[in-house]
Amino acid sequence: MLPFRVVDRVKFIVERQLVKGAGFQLLVVGIFIGLISLVGGLLVVPQGGDFDDPGSAVWWAFLRLTDPGYLGDDVGTWQRFVSTLLTISGYVVFMGTLVAILTRWLIAKMADLERGLTPVTLKKHVVVLGWTPQTLPLLSDLLGSSGRMRRFLEKHDTQKLNLVVLSEEASAEQVHELRNEPGIGRRARQIILRSGSAIQPDALHRVACLDAAAVIVPSAVYEAGSLISSDVETVKALLSIAAQARYYQAPLPFVVAEIQDIRKLPVVERAYPGAVEVVAGNATISRLLVQNVLHPGLSEVYNELLTAGEGNEIYVRGGETVAGMSLGELAAGRPGVIILGLLRREGQGWDMRLAAHSGTRIEAEDRIVMLARNYSETDADPKAQVLPQISRGEAKPSVHGGGLKDRRILLLGWNRRVPSLMAEFASYGPGQPVLDIVSVVPVSEREQAISRYAAVKPLAVYSHIEADYMVEDELRRINPASYDTILLLGSDRLASGEEADARTMVGYLQLEDILAGAVRRPQLIMELSDPDNRHLLYGHQSEMLISPMILSHILAQVALRRELRLVLDELFTAGGAEIQFRDPDDYPLPASVDFQLLERILAGEGEIALGIFRNQPDSAGRHLSLNPPRREHLDIQPGDRLVVLCITDQAGQSPETGEIPPR
Incomplete structure (x- = not known):
């Protein structure tokens, strides 16, 4: 092995110092400045002149190195030659290197600050x-x-x-x-x-x-x-x-x-x-999808109640200021609010009482569940007109609609939510749908994901079709028009939500082209991942759920009012309180009815009127009118449906254990 050269050793030592940071770099530059000043001073000492001792000569060299303004004061050829070399060295070492080190250090420090590596000193954030x-x-x-x-x-x-x-x-x-x-x-x-x-x-x-x-x-x-x-x-x-x-x-x-x-x-x-509240993302979206299959049009209710923006929201207020009042009295004093029920403390948990009897007295520890356009409407307004009290009896559990039995459902796409969606379908009792799953994902991989999710197959009847619904011929062979419901799911295998939504939307447009000549049109439900894509399909005829918007709204509102999670779980799971669409002919409605009269008639059945779902959309493309003004004439047309909060006796069972799924 060749011995190290002195120059290599010096270069290595200097390098090790320079990589230690700006402080060590400045130290090395300072040493170089000192050495250059020392050499420059010693070069002019033999010339004598104004230098009384070597120290004065070194100081003279240092001044020429750091300030070029002294260059014109020198006398003699040799002294001027040395001072010129010192001035040039000063530009390179003193000014150039020093400024470069300080600039790099400042930029690095600003970059570190921009990266957000400093701990915050906040509280209650x-x-x-x-x-x-x-x-x-x-x-x-x-x-x-x-x-x-x-x-x-x-x-x-x-x-x-x-x-x-x-x-x-x-x-x-x-x-x-x-x-x-x-x-x-x-x-x-x-x-x-x-x-x-x-x-x-x-x-x-x-x-x-x-x-x-x-x-x-x-x-x-x-x-x-x-x-x-x-x-x-x-x-x-x-x-x-x-x-x-x-x-x-x-x-x-x-x-x-x-x-x-x-x-x-x-x-x-x-x-x-x-204290922790857990929101199950896959289970939540699966519940909403299944409810939407059961009640076509319900996606508009989700998009109003479970996303930020205009319209109504569900609020949970404390009962301290209204303790002793009945639910009927509270509703009469809140003309812009629909009282959905209350939560009553029961041990360490809560007893859910939605669509409760209007005579139920409110206790201080209760939580009142309300539907309103904004938070301020849930407060008492002394200037507001008091409504006549509505007497609602005990809710009468019932099942409306045909359920899921033998309903043919086509699932286009595959993501990690599919096993949870199948389990949710199975939780709605023995009447199960027939499910066909279309995806390019191999069948063996899909079956493995399903078996990992549940020891027992969540659905009795389902089949896999290995095809790409983006290919028109393959989609036509499946015959989409023969199904009752078609679900388009976003893929979680692509790099971004934009790419997944692009595939979903192109598949939807292709599906619309195939169904254009069909005698019977199935229900279409489309799931998107990117909120920015919700306005791209203008005039679409499908129902649309934007999963991130719904989940983010639930997370934000539960963080501000944790009891809200219990209310949402109750509303959007099998059994208990549910939001449903009803035929107006099921009720003894007069020819002319306003929303207040509709509330009174439905209260006789133990149900709560929430609004009306129009068969024909308005100028903004909306079908839903939730919580309209009490005195507004509804003008119910053929095909319109009532939006109702009711109690169902359809309690599902968990496919894994046979027990009622937790809420």
């Missing part, structure tokens, strides 16, 4: 762990919920809402997305971005989870077949928060966590001993 397709609509929901947010801030004794988002890599591009998101805009300054992963304890400390009023954990997006799933990341994040709380002996924050697999619910509850 809201933390969102993850930048997912749900994040932007979730933040918009939180900022837009003025009434709920005001009560939330009062509860936590704080004046201003601060939102902290943990992203894998915070960037200026995300800030731009925030500013361009409808519902956020200029309020993006209330949102703080921090870099990191929810499975890293340091990142959780960076967003001050332990000091937060609420922590929201939306499901991350992972490729199909990945060993790390979104549920694994969620559980790991909850374990880390709990471990930090034990280490610092701090109270656990309230957490709203989204999981994809509802079977992981016991794992989440074991991982996090604090």
Whole structure:
């Protein structure tokens, strides 16, 4: 082996110092400046002149090195030659290198600050762990919920809402997305971005989870077949928060966590001993899809109640200020509100009483469930006209409609939600549908996913068709017109929601072309992933569900009022209280009826009138009119249907255990 040369050794030592950062780089440059000054001073000492000693000569060299203005003061050829070399060296070493080091250090420091690596020093804020397709609509929901947010801030004794988002890599591009998101805009300054992963304890400390009023954990997006799933990341994040709380002996924050697999619910509850509400993403969307199959047109109800924007929402208010009143008296004093029922404390949980008797007395610990256009309408208004009280008796459980028995359903596409969707179909009792699943995913892979989800096959009758519904000839051979319902599901195997939705929408347009000449048109339900695509299909004839918008709204509203999750689970599962469409001919309605009279007539059946679903859309393409003014004449036309909250006796059973599924 050749011996190291002195030059190589010196270069290696200098390199090791330079890579240590700006401080060491400045030290090396300072040493070079000192050496150059020393050499320059020693070169002019033999000339004598104005130099009393070598120190004066070195100082002379240092001044020429750092300031070129001294160059004209020199006398003699040699002195001028040396000072010129020193001045040129000063431009390179002193000015160029020094400025370059300081500039690079400043840029690196600014980049670190922009990445969001500094821990926040906030309290009573809201933390969102993850930048997912749900994040932007979730933040918009939180900022837009003025009434709920005001009560939330009062509860936590704080004046201003601060939102902290943990992203894998915070960037200026995300800030731009925030500013361009409808519902956020200029309020993006209330949102703080921090870099990191929810499975890293340091990142959780960076967003001050332990000091937060609420922590929201939306499901991350992972490729199909990945060993790390979104549920694994969620559980790991909850374990880390709990471990930090034990280490610092701090109270656990309230957490709203989204999981994809509802079977992981016991794992989440074991991982996090604090207050936690779990929203099962796959199960929630599956429930809504099945309810939509049972009640065509119900997607408009979801899109109004479960997404932010104009229209009505479900509110849960405390009973402290109205304790002692009956539900009928409360409804009479709230002319813009429909009282859906109440929640009554029962041990550590709640007893759900939707469509309760109008004479039910409200207790201080009760939670009142209301349907209203905005939060302010749920407060008492002394100037508002008091309505005549409506007497509603006990609800009469009943089953309307044909159910799912022998209904032929065509499922176009495959994603991780399909096994959950099949289990939801099976939960509606013995009358099960006939399901055909069309996808390019191999049948063996699909069957493996179904068998992993449930030990017993969730549906008795289903079949796989290996085909690409994007190919017109293959889709025609399936004969879509022979089915009662067609579901188009978005793929989770593509790189983005935009690509998945592009495939879904092209498939829908091709399906419309095939069905154009059909004598009988099936019900079409389309699931989209990207909220920005909801306006692209103008004048479409299908029903549309935007999963991220629905899930983000549920996560945001449950974070502000945790009892809301119980209400949504009750409304959108088999059995119990359900929103249904009814034929007006089923009730003794007069020729002319307003909404107040409709409420009174349906109250005699123990049901709650919510609105009307028109057979013909209005100028905006909407069929649904929820919570219309009480004195508005309804002008019911042939084909119109009533929107009703009722109690059903159709309680489904879990396909795995035979037990009633939890709500």
